Amino acid sequence: MSLENEKELMWGILRADPEYIAHHYARELLELSNRRGRVKFHRRCDELLTMVMNTVQNPVYVLAIMKCWLTNYRLPMDPGKLPSFDRFHDKYGKLLEKVGSKNIPVL
Secondary structure, eight states, X not given: OOHHHHHHHHHHHHTTOHHHHHHHHHHHHHHHHTSSOSHHHHHHHHHHHXXXXXXXXXXXXXXXXXXXXXXXXXXXXXXXXXXXXXXXXXXXXXXXXXXXXXXXXXX
């Protein structure tokens, strides 16, 4: 990754720009998912999901990032292999039930 790309990534995270975070990390996760071992993939998914929950303040955008990863990029995430998924479900599950998945924006 070039220095310019690293600076762009850092600013995207600092701004908590959900669209930038969703697509930047989805490409990384897609590359990991296409490799043989999925252990690294799920470990990285867990790290990124935790980072998203800690960084992005608007809960709708957290759900939109997850929706982007699952629908646009079709990442093969297994909730049973993500330790942070229980926290995600506890924190955002009721909101998802309330607004419904159709009302979550597609990034």
